[in-house]
Amino acid sequence: MIKLNHLSALILLLVTISAYTFSQETKKIEWCTNFKKNSQLAKKEKKPILLFFHGSDWCPPCILMQKEVFSNAEFISFVSEKILFQDVDFPSKKKLSKKQLAHNAALKKRFNLPKEFSQGFPQVVIIDANGKVLYQEKGYAGEGTQKLIAKITSIITQ
Numbered sequence: 001m002i003k004l005n006h007l008s009a010l011i012l013l014l015v016t017i018s019a020y021t022f023s024q025e026t027k028k029i030e031w032c033t034n035f036k037k038n039s040q041l042a043k044k045e046k047k048p049i050l051l052f053f054h055g056s057d058w059c060p061p062c063i064l065m066q067k068e069v070f071s072n073a074e075f076i077s078f079v080s081e082k083i084l085f086q087d088v089d090f091p092s093k094k095k096l097s098k099k100q101l102a103h104n105a106a107l108k109k110r111f112n113l114p115k116e117f118s119q120g121f122p123q124v125v126i127i128d129a130n131g132k133v134l135y136q137e138k139g140y141a142g143e144g145t146q147k148l149i150a151k152i153t154s155i156i157t158q
Helices: 002-026 035-045 060-070 073-079 098-110 146-156
Strands: 049-054 084-089 123-127 133-138
Touching (some): 035 049, 060 073, 073 146, 133 146
Parallel strands (some): 049 084
């Protein structure tokens, strides 16, 4: 009887650990592609918006930033409830609708990114709920998450 209880407890423990690990691994950033809707939500929730301008399938620093920062569990758990995310993608192979391409081009122009993609990507812009630019930085050289976490922390604690 005691062996059975120990075995049951061990199985329950393994199932609990597996469920916790799975839930941690599958947490992702919720990227919005509609700036108008995201802006309305930012005003309602009083949150800033992080816009990520990138080329998802042709820009090596963009791909690296996506992998090392925006897919990082520490980054996601820290910022997921504090800020909204706007995906502004300019892919080469992946096809976006004409409407989405025009939408992204308008955002690129609004936030003064260079016309040449290679000179402006990746770029992170953080705005407040009213659209005021709070932070804007071009490039990524593998710095990891800490720099962006520190910047977001300073913005949300103001």
